[in-house]
Amino acid sequence: MSDQDEQVPTITLRRSVGTATATATSAGLAFAAIDYLGVVSILAYAPGATAAFAIFIGGIVVILVSAIFSELNGLYPTAAGIRLYLGRAVGNRTALSVTFTYMTTVVLVIAADAFLIGAAVRHVLNEPSVLAYVWIVVLLGIALAANLKGVRLAGWVQTIVTYTVLTGTSILSIIALFHVGGAFNHPVDLFGKGTFSGIQAVAFALFLYAAFEWVTTTAEEARTPRVITRALFVAPLLIWIVASLFALALSHLVSYSTLHGSAYPQLLLGRAALGTVGEIWMLSLTVLTALNTFNGGFLVASRFIYAAAREGNLPRQFARLNLNAVPWLAVTTLTVVSAVVAAVVFATGQWLLLVSVGAAIECGIYAIGSVCLLRLRSRVDRKRPFKLIAGQPLAIFGAILFSVLFVATAFADPKDSRHFSIAPFTVIAVLGALSTTYVLLVVPKLQRAAAARTAATRPRRRPTRATLDDINTILPAAEASD
Amino acid sequence: MADWDEICEALADYTISCNENVRLRKMQRDWSRMLHFICSDTGVTFSMDVDKGEIMSTLEGLVGLPDIVVSTTSETFCDMFWGDLNPVQKYLRGEITVKGSQEDVMRLDAISYVIWPES
Numbered sequence: 001m002s003d004q005d006e007q008v009p010t011i012t013l014r015r016s017v018g019t020a021t022a023t024a025t026s027a028g029l030a031f032a033a034i035d036y037l038g039v040v041s042i043l044a045y046a047p048g049a050t051a052a053f054a055i056f057i058g059g060i061v062v063i064l065v066s067a068i069f070s071e072l073n074g075l076y077p078t079a080a081g082i083r084l085y086l087g088r089a090v091g092n093r094t095a096l097s098v099t100f101t102y103m104t105t106v107v108l109v110i111a112a113d114a115f116l117i118g119a120a121v122r123h124v125l126n127e128p129s130v131l132a133y134v135w136i137v138v139l140l141g142i143a144l145a146a147n148l149k150g151v152r153l154a155g156w157v158q159t160i161v162t163y164t165v166l167t168g169t170s171i172l173s174i175i176a177l178f179h180v181g182g183a184f185n186h187p188v189d190l191f192g193k194g195t196f197s198g199i200q201a202v203a204f205a206l207f208l209y210a211a212f213e214w215v216t217t218t219a220e221e222a223r224t225p226r227v228i229t230r231a232l233f234v235a236p237l238l239i240w241i242v243a244s245l246f247a248l249a250l251s252h253l254v255s256y257s258t259l260h261g262s263a264y265p266q267l268l269l270g271r272a273a274l275g276t277v278g279e280i281w282m283l284s285l286t287v288l289t290a291l292n293t294f295n296g297g298f299l300v301a302s303r304f305i306y307a308a309a310r311e312g313n314l315p316r317q318f319a320r321l322n323l324n325a326v327p328w329l330a331v332t333t334l335t336v337v338s339a340v341v342a343a344v345v346f347a348t349g350q351w352l353l354l355v356s357v358g359a360a361i362e363c364g365i366y367a368i369g370s371v372c373l374l375r376l377r378s379r380v381d382r383k384r385p386f387k388l389i390a391g392q393p394l395a396i397f398g399a400i401l402f403s404v405l406f407v408a409t410a411f412a413d414p415k416d417s418r419h420f421s422i423a424p425f426t427v428i429a430v431l432g433a434l435s436t437t438y439v440l441l442v443v444p445k446l447q448r449a450a451a452a453r454t455a456a457t458r459p460r461r462r463p464t465r466a467t468l469d470d471i472n473t474i475l476p477a478a479e480a481s482d
Numbered sequence: 483m484a485d486w487d488e489i490c491e492a493l494a495d496y497t498i499s500c501n502e503n504v505r506l507r508k509m510q511r512d513w514s515r516m517l518h519f520i521c522s523d524t525g526v527t528f529s530m531d532v533d534k535g536e537i538m539s540t541l542e543g544l545v546g547l548p549d550i551v552v553s554t555t556s557e558t559f560c561d562m563f564w565g566d567l568n569p570v571q572k573y574l575r576g577e578i579t580v581k582g583s584q585e586d587v588m589r590l591d592a593i594s595y596v597i598w599p600e601s
Binding site: 011012013014015076078079080083084087088152217218220221299303306307310311312319321323324325453454457460461462463465 | 488491492495505508509510513516547548549550551560561564565566568570571573574575576579580581582583584585587588589591592595596600
């Protein structure tokens with residue numbers, strides 16, 4: 001990997017994002033409440049210390065993702081991110097289909113977090129299970145109201161929240177590990193649960209890092225291009241440390257049979273380590289993760305919907321703004337869809353399915369990112385602030401590796417390594433088919449309607465200026481008519 | 483390529499449209515920013531001072547420390563300030579580049595959207 005930062009002119013903004021904030025944003029986007037469940041899914045395939053080994057290998061693989069997205073971000077440092085890379089690499093329609101599918105992961109994560117936090121609060125308060133859904137509605141209601149009011153977490157608040165969650169989880173995990181001492185009862189055996197169990201464990205481990213690359217959407221406010229590159233490399237390191245400690249503590253202090261059916265493994269670890277204090281400690285951290293998820297998730301997804309509507313790819317009603325300059329219909333729709341998904345999860349108890357779907361979509365996106373890098377290497381001859389050494393072979397390797405990991409998670413049963421399941425793949429296929437059908441059938445109609453509306457209601461306002469060519473064309477004609 | 487006079491003409495119309503739009507002024511009541519604009523083809527630069535949603539002044543050159551920096555061709559700037567193009571389409575194609583927070587980028591587009599909803 002090489003760095004050519006000094007070749008890019010830097011623009012100084014009055015308010016810009018530095019490395020600490022960008023790293024916090026990246027780690028905060030990745031580390032949601034669903035990550036605690038993600039560790040349980042890894043444990044299904046890699047018990048005991050093997051889970052930490054899988055997370056380590058996942059971290060090594062993520063370095064490749066960091067490098068790929070660093071180069072793409074340096075090439076197009078914009079909030080439009082993957083939409084633009086894809087558009088330039090494979091065309092606008094494919095870009096739109098993939099981006100719509102990608103954005104559904106945001107809804108899944110918001111819904112999952114709402115459900116998990118609701119379930120955790122209900123558990124600690126010893127309420128009947130049906131009240132979990134009331135908590136979900138309350139949480140989403142608060143998030144909706146705050147978003148419609150235009151309330152946003154300041155960068156420094158987001159930074160503090162992220163580092164508190166990461167540090168708090170690490171400290172409790174270390175305390176829990178003191179209970180275990182040296183009694184690690186499982187040898188490291190990545191393929192101990194079947195021929196493919198190691199591959200599936202690594203694929204689920206990737207889910208813990210998922211969404212860290214969304215920090216590229218803040219590229220336009222970064223102090224220098226190097227800030228985003230640093231964040232892309234440092235954030236996975238932080239997640240690796242925290243997730244490894246948590247996995248080690250969880251696997252040795254709480255039995256897998258207890259974790260298997262629980263939506264709040266972090267609370268079980270908290271109780272096992274420090275009793276009620278530990279449980280409340282982990283509940284507080286779980287609630288804090290919601291601040292990042294709801295703030296970041298709603299912001300990214302609603303602004304994407306707004307831009308898509310303004311571009312003519314979604315009904316223009318989604319671009320309507322309230323008096324706080326918030327796209328209110330986009331935010332409200334996101335909340336309602338998240339509430340519905342959370343209700344389905346609540347009713348079916350299939351929360352680990354969200355982990356499989358999220359992990360598979362992320363692997364798919366990483367494979368697509370690799371393809372983008374490969375194609376843009378040959379198509380765009382422009383200086384990059386960051387350039388991946390041996391980019392082409394590594395991009396080919398990435399495309400193959402992440403495709404394999406996509407298959408490994410899309411057909412995995414997140415609870416049981418002995419079974420395959422088509423449920424995750426079915427969900428992704430349905431989402432992908434809906435996106436593609438929409439892009440192929442509805443978007444052209446919307447764009448034709450928008451063009452017709454503009455032509456009918458709004459003539460060009462800019463005055464036409466005569467150029468020398470115009471004058472030269474007119475003059476002989478004028479002379480001839482005389 | 484559009485010259486500075488053409489850009490000024492477009493900016494004059496844009497300023498009136500912005501400042502006289504009651505809904506826009508209400509929406510942008512908490513938005514005070516210094517904007518820098520850079521014409522990538524001609525090298526012309528200019529600055530816009532917005533205070534509580536009202537465009538206070540537009541000056542040639544880069545004045546003060548910016549909150550947002552917008553770069554594109556002089557023609558695109560002219561069309562944008564006349565409301566003859568949709569800035570989001572150009573932005574998503576990478577033809578308009580912006581430095582600034584996502585929120586400010588959206589606020590900037592919101593101005594065009596509120597003044598010319600059909601653009």
